[in-house]
Amino acid sequence: MDTEGIRLFVMAADMLNISAAGRQLGLAPAVASARLSKLENQVGADLLHRSTRKVSLSLEGAEFLPFAREILAQEDAALAALGHGKGEVKGTLRFAASSTFAQQFIAPILPKFLEQYPDVNLELKLSDTQMNLIEGGFDLALRNYAIEDSSLRARKLADDKRILCASPDYIAKHGMPETPDSLISHQLLTFADSATKKLISASGEPAYSQFPPQGAFKRVTCDDGASMRIATKAGVGISMNSCWSVFQDIEDGSLVRVLPDYEIADDSAIWLVYPKSNVLTAKVRAFIDFLLKEIGEPPVWAS
Numbered sequence: 001m002d003t004e005g006i007r008l009f010v011m012a013a014d015m016l017n018i019s020a021a022g023r024q025l026g027l028a029p030a031v032a033s034a035r036l037s038k039l040e041n042q043v044g045a046d047l048l049h050r051s052t053r054k055v056s057l058s059l060e061g062a063e064f065l066p067f068a069r070e071i072l073a074q075e076d077a078a079l080a081a082l083g084h085g086k087g088e089v090k091g092t093l094r095f096a097a098s099s100t101f102a103q104q105f106i107a108p109i110l111p112k113f114l115e116q117y118p119d120v121n122l123e124l125k126l127s128d129t130q131m132n133l134i135e136g137g138f139d140l141a142l143r144n145y146a147i148e149d150s151s152l153r154a155r156k157l158a159d160d161k162r163i164l165c166a167s168p169d170y171i172a173k174h175g176m177p178e179t180p181d182s183l184i185s186h187q188l189l190t191f192a193d194s195a196t197k198k199l200i201s202a203s204g205e206p207a208y209s210q211f212p213p214q215g216a217f218k219r220v221t222c223d224d225g226a227s228m229r230i231a232t233k234a235g236v237g238i239s240m241n242s243c244w245s246v247f248q249d250i251e252d253g254s255l256v257r258v259l260p261d262y263e264i265a266d267d268s269a270i271w272l273v274y275p276k277s278n279v280l281t282a283k284v285r286a287f288i289d290f291l292l293k294e295i296g297e298p299p300v301w302a303s
């Protein structure tokens with residue numbers, strides 16, 4: 001199979017413009033169109049829909065795209081193993097992450113990475129809704145949970161300790177819970193579709209309680225961590241948050257910790273993950289090393 005044709009297809013799919021993708025590869029529009037048609041004949045499917053107004057991915061093209069990216073990654077790794085292009089950090093890196101975490105820790109340090117690696121372009125997909133890495137064709141993603149998917153490889157970035165907190169105004173109005181069982185009488189903010197978490201004492205002994213408690217009044221549920229943090233600061237109620245999300249608010253007093261003698265029993269951590277089938281290319285390795293140095297152990301929120 002023509003890997004240069006595959007490279008053209010991937011670029012055209014990203015840009016939704018065959019002529020522009022061809023120019024990036026030094027091809028005239030007619031040559032680019034012919035090479036793409038040749039690839040479609042090889043795979044036996046129309047990968048892109050063309051019209052006089054626009055280019056779009058076909059269903060078959062969308063299904064083929066992640067495999068096409070993998071073929072190119074394998075080719076780059078094979079050439080690097082033979083000493084061709086070894087050490088070259090270049091290309092487009094597709095990275096998925098929680099929008100809340102990215103806004104706070106990743107976006108501010110991107111200029112430093114891009115200055116260090118001028119031949120790397122970043123395509124960011126930032127959402128608190130988890131996306132399938134393989135189907136989405138991502139090179140790398142940040143996840144904050146316990147990794148269970150056997151199709152993924154992971155590098156731990158930091159622990160993800162979680163605590164309960166509320167605003168001083170809420171506590172002044174409704175009182176501070178003294179025990180986990182007393183949470184049942186409070187207004188709670190919870191993350192949509194999140195699993196119930198057990199509470200343990202600081203000594204590690206089980207409290208036989210959970211958050212949210214069974215039958216508790218979930219005043220607000222949402223699927224965006226930043227919005228839940230803002231609502232908690234505004235006095236809506238008590239919420240569970242990652243330390244990285246609220247450590248500055250705890251320090252400046254705009255949030256206070258609730259039940260400080262208890263912790264969430266959770267094996268979650270912040271992981272940098274990539275599909276097991278993917279070759280760890282130079283651009284991905286460089287970004288992982290950069291994030292570990294700038295954010296990782298000990299994490300900046302633990303300083």
